[in-house]
Amino acid sequence: MKTNPKLIGQSVPRLDAPQKVTGQAIYTDDIKLPGMLYCKMLTSPLPHARIKRIDVSKARALPGVKDVIIGEDTPKVKYGNWRLVPESQDELPLAVDKVRFVGDEVAAVAALDPEIAEKAISLIEVEYEELPALYTVEDSIADGAPLIHEESKGNVSLVRKINYGDVDGSFASAHYVREDTFRVHAVQHAYMEPCASIAAPDEGGRVTLWTSTQTPYIVQCLLASTLGIPENHVRVMKVAVGGGFGGKMELRPWEFCCAFMALRTGRPVKFLWSRKEDLSFGRRRHGMTLYSKIAFAKDGKLIAKDFQVLLDGGAYNAMGPTATFLCGTFGNMAYRLPAYRYFGRHVYTNKPPASAMRGFGAPQAYFAMESQFSMAAEEMGFDPIDLRIINAMEEGDVIPEVATVSTCGFKESLEKVRELSGWDEKRKNRQPGHGLGISAYSFISGGVFNWFNTKYNFSAAEVRVYDDGTAHLFSMACDIGQGPDTVLRQILAADLGLSIDKVRLTAMDTAQTPKADLGSWGSRVTLMNGNAILEATKKIKEMLIPVLFAEFDLNQIQDLAFEDDHIFVKSNPKKRMSFAQAVYKALRGRRGEPLVAQGYYTPRNKGLVSPAFSFGAQVAEVTVDQDTGLVKVDKIYTAHDCGVPINKKAVEGQLEGAIQMGLGYTLSEQFVMKDGRTLNSTFLDYKVPTALDMPPSESVEVETYEPEGPFGAKEAGEGLAIPTAAAIGHAVYEATGYRCKDLPITPEKVLRGLGKLK
Amino acid sequence: MAKQNIELIVNGDRYTVAVDPWRTLAEVLREELNLTGTKVGCNQGDCGACTVIMDGRSVSSCLTLAVEAHQRQITTIEGLAPSRTQLHPIQEAFVEAQAVQCGFCTSGMIMSAKNLLDHNPHPTEEEIRAGLSGNLCRCTGYVKIVEAIDLAAKKLDPAGAKEA
Ligand code: FES
Ligand code: FES
Numbered sequence: 001m002k003t004n005p006k007l008i009g010q011s012v013p014r015l016d017a018p019q020k021v022t023g024q025a026i027y028t029d030d031i032k033l034p035g036m037l038y039c040k041m042l043t044s045p046l047p048h049a050r051i052k053r054i055d056v057s058k059a060r061a062l063p064g065v066k067d068v069i070i071g072e073d074t075p076k077v078k079y080g081n082w083r084l085v086p087e088s089q090d091e092l093p094l095a096v097d098k099v100r101f102v103g104d105e106v107a108a109v110a111a112l113d114p115e116i117a118e119k120a121i122s123l124i125e126v127e128y129e130e131l132p133a134l135y136t137v138e139d140s141i142a143d144g145a146p147l148i149h150e151e152s153k154g155n156v157s158l159v160r161k162i163n164y165g166d167v168d169g170s171f172a173s174a175h176y177v178r179e180d181t182f183r184v185h186a187v188q189h190a191y192m193e194p195c196a197s198i199a200a201p202d203e204g205g206r207v208t209l210w211t212s213t214q215t216p217y218i219v220q221c222l223l224a225s226t227l228g229i230p231e232n233h234v235r236v237m238k239v240a241v242g243g244g245f246g247g248k249m250e251l252r253p254w255e256f257c258c259a260f261m262a263l264r265t266g267r268p269v270k271f272l273w274s275r276k277e278d279l280s281f282g283r284r285r286h287g288m289t290l291y292s293k294i295a296f297a298k299d300g301k302l303i304a305k306d307f308q309v310l311l312d313g314g315a316y317n318a319m320g321p322t323a324t325f326l327c328g329t330f331g332n333m334a335y336r337l338p339a340y341r342y343f344g345r346h347v348y349t350n351k352p353p354a355s356a357m358r359g360f361g362a363p364q365a366y367f368a369m370e371s372q373f374s375m376a377a378e379e380m381g382f383d384p385i386d387l388r389i390i391n392a393m394e395e396g397d398v399i400p401e402v403a404t405v406s407t408c409g410f411k412e413s414l415e416k417v418r419e420l421s422g423w424d425e426k427r428k429n430r431q432p433g434h435g436l437g438i439s440a441y442s443f444i445s446g447g448v449f450n451w452f453n454t455k456y457n458f459s460a461a462e463v464r465v466y467d468d469g470t471a472h473l474f475s476m477a478c479d480i481g482q483g484p485d486t487v488l489r490q491i492l493a494a495d496l497g498l499s500i501d502k503v504r505l506t507a508m509d510t511a512q513t514p515k516a517d518l519g520s521w522g523s524r525v526t527l528m529n530g531n532a533i534l535e536a537t538k539k540i541k542e543m544l545i546p547v548l549f550a551e552f553d554l555n556q557i558q559d560l561a562f563e564d565d566h567i568f569v570k571s572n573p574k575k576r577m578s579f580a581q582a583v584y585k586a587l588r589g590r591r592g593e594p595l596v597a598q599g600y601y602t603p604r605n606k607g608l609v610s611p612a613f614s615f616g617a618q619v620a621e622v623t624v625d626q627d628t629g630l631v632k633v634d635k636i637y638t639a640h641d642c643g644v645p646i647n648k649k650a651v652e653g654q655l656e657g658a659i660q661m662g663l664g665y666t667l668s669e670q671f672v673m674k675d676g677r678t679l680n681s682t683f684l685d686y687k688v689p690t691a692l693d694m695p696p697s698e699s700v701e702v703e704t705y706e707p708e709g710p711f712g713a714k715e716a717g718e719g720l721a722i723p724t725a726a727a728i729g730h731a732v733y734e735a736t737g738y739r740c741k742d743l744p745i746t747p748e749k750v751l752r753g754l755g756k757l758k
Numbered sequence: 759m760a761k762q763n764i765e766l767i768v769n770g771d772r773y774t775v776a777v778d779p780w781r782t783l784a785e786v787l788r789e790e791l792n793l794t795g796t797k798v799g800c801n802q803g804d805c806g807a808c809t810v811i812m813d814g815r816s817v818s819s820c821l822t823l824a825v826e827a828h829q830r831q832i833t834t835i836e837g838l839a840p841s842r843t844q845l846h847p848i849q850e851a852f853v854e855a856q857a858v859q860c861g862f863c864t865s866g867m868i869m870s871a872k873n874l875l876d877h878n879p880h881p882t883e884e885e886i887r888a889g890l891s892g893n894l895c896r897c898t899g900y901v902k903i904v905e906a907i908d909l910a911a912k913k914l915d916p917a918g919a920k921e922a
Pocket of ligand 1: 820
């Protein structure tokens with residue numbers, strides 16, 4: 001393993017923390033601008049209807065109302081994140097002709113204060129002709145079902161197929177085959193900061209937007225195209241973002257409406273979504289129906305898999321196409337699989353659109369795979385961890401049509417979690433009502449597939465160094481809470497040997513930071529932006545090295561070290577110069593030309609999916625009350641390989657947060673829907689785990705050095721959100737004999753499974 | 759209904775404001791007094807992001823009418839430390855323990871922690887968790903927040919911590 005600079009792996013306290021603990025960090029809704037108007041939106045009360053007539057005259061006449069817009073007033077340019085496939089871009093900022101879910105945006109108002117705006121919304125008259133609506137994927141793909149989008153026959157907007165190896169032949173000759181159908185439900189990101197944006201008109205018909213987003217560049221581009229103005233007439237600016245988890249990675253209607261009305265009125269326009277609206281209409285994780293058939297040889301080797309998935313996309317594509325692709329990819333990750341067939345369909349229903357959410361298709365795909373591994377292990381007489389180890393990928397393995405795995409701590413993770421959890425011992429002395437379950441995962445470190453069709457590199461960095469010994473990083477990377485504002489500075493400081501407090505940052509400003517960055521999703525930021533920074537710092541070093549060679553009359557073969565705010569000769573550290581002094585001399589030598597360098601990163605020759613893969617395994621220990629069916633998670637054990645952690649506590653924080661989300665997904669969070677309406681729209685009824693619900697947890701890291709990652713790092717953000725559901729599901733089975741194939745695991749289902757409830 | 763004149767004593771400063779009787783304390787703090795450190799995560803009383811201290815007790819400022827706060831002593835996140843350039847020991851502990859990710863729950867968490875430690879200077883882990891049960895965090899799994907409060911208790915009363 002390579003030796004890293006000492007700053008790598010240190011739990012540098014987050015540099016944004018002092019601002020956040022004192023209430024000084026500025027989130028979007030904290031911003032007020034002179035002359036600002038307040039925007040409210042009218043949404044559809046019906047799940048599927050034709051718009052026959054909209055009358056805004058009363059709203060317009062209300063004193064204090066400055067603008068009212070409907071779809072017909074706008075340029076009517078469709079948008080969607082999959083620019084590579086223009087037919088997939090199926091959304092309009094405001095509905096024209098038709099509404100497709102309860103919550104579909106129909107009109108917007110800008111007024112002097114929020115109350116007037118609200119009043120004006122209530123004065124807009126819309127006449128609808130109700131259409132038959134579809135609420136399940138099965139109904140949507142049924143013959144003769146009404147079409148939600150005319151262009152998408154059978155209500156299927158996207159199909160993804162993978163097919164390699166002799167799947168049918170392997171099934172025919174297999175020692176053991178099983179098939180199961182799993183159903184997983186929709187859940188929400190429940191980021192604590194509700195969506196908000198403010199647009200301000202700028203000179204020359206330009207517009208500046210502050211918005212709670214995890215993809216400033218995507219918002220810039222799509223806002224420009226929907227407004228019909230040049231891309232660089234839109235500036236998206238840095239704000240603190242109160243969580244995203246995949247729920248804030250698209251252009252959203254209010255971003256368009258604020259900008260559009262700001263340009264029309266010449267005044268700033270602000271929008272704030274309420275929690276009730278966010279829970280009722282907001283993006284969510286795809287519910288899915290997953291059919292999976294797997295076959296094993298006698299020695300426990302997995303030989304084939306047939307995986308068919310219907311994704312409940314809701315009314316629009318959103319990030320559904322990516323989930324459809326990735327679900328298939330996750331279906332053959334983690335384990336060696338010689339024959340595989342995947343058939344994924346993204347299906348429209350008249351419900352709020354599903355989109356990306358932490359894990360992007362993986363929590364669902366792995367729930368199916370991992371549940372089946374545990375079932376197969378039991379029936380074939382293998383220890384569930386052994387069966388996984390038999391099939392686990394190793395360094396150098398090729399995932400067909402995907403990539404080569406360059407680092408893989410999977411087997412070690414499985415072994416370590418066995419040890420950490422006391423697996424063997426506890427399974428030997430099993431207590432009634434008590435169970436231990438295992439689940440594993442592999443995840444991507446950013447995506448390769450360019451669905452956004454960006455013309456720029458995937459990540460970029462600009463580094464400027466000064467003769468006061470400081471450096472300034474410009475990066476479009478976006479801190480939504482996961483910590484790149486700290487981690488990226490850590491990478492820069494480590495490579496130039498500067499103390500962390502010498503590094504300033506300008507982030508997430510599309511007008512000032514180098515182009516481009518695709519945003520915070522797919523666990524891509526540390527690896528991709530880190531690499532861009534290292535390319536830039538390498539150029540900076542090349543500007544400084546000649547200064548020392550000249551100063552000390554060095555021999556060609558001598559190497560320099562950058563450490564402790566100094567640069568020195570490795571073989572003779574007395575020959576040294578402060579970083580500041582070196583920059584000063586270089587500046588003189590360049591006759592005043594500042595020391596500035598840019599670096600870029602786009603994964604090359606890395607297949608179509610990801611430049612690097614994380615691995616891990618998790619054990620859940622549960623107690624189930626046999627009378628009430630209540631599942632209590634006693635402890636969670638995790639072992640995972642995220643490459644070299646750049647900031648240890650930041651990585652721990654990801655794991656700890658992931659467990660909370662996984663726990664909610666498995667046991668407590670779900671939407672109650674009736675006729676396309678979300679009935680539970682408060683945190684009282686949508687149950688995010690509280691501090692009292694959280695089980696204790698223990699974890700170990702299996703360090704590998706990923707050659708493609710900065711200082712050996714790979715992803716740590718999303719993979720950890722994957723295994724919890726199947727681990728708890730398996731543990732509940734061990735405790736009770738009830739095997740859950742449809743999440744969430746509720747007390748009713750447990751009791752029904754045990755035959756105690758009809 | 760006409761606006762009412764009320765006097766708010768926030769972080770030791772007196773403000774006279776005319777408010778509609780239905781305005782919440784959270785709205786008035788944020789919109790009238792520009793104290794935007796208090797966050798609104800739900801406006802329904804369910805997430806705790808808007809927690810402030812009123813007359814020595816934590817309240818959800820989104821559920822408290824501004825008129826109810828007339829002439830009461832209110833402390834918000836901005837008033838916890840002696841000055842804006844210093845950190846209160848609880849704030850220090852949140853920074854050191856890395857209890858902050860997106861930060862949107864943080865003001866409310868810290869105010870709930872303050873309330874807890876004011877009434878129970880040496881809480882057990884269970885008591886800390888119970889003290890936070892009205893505050894939702896979606897990023898941290900609460901682990902480092904609980905650690906931070908434990909650390910804060912020790913910072914605020916090192917002697918007491920030794921005894922405990
Ligand atoms: S904002 Fe007051 S409790 Fe959520
Ligand atoms: S830190 Fe993000 S909600 Fe708590």
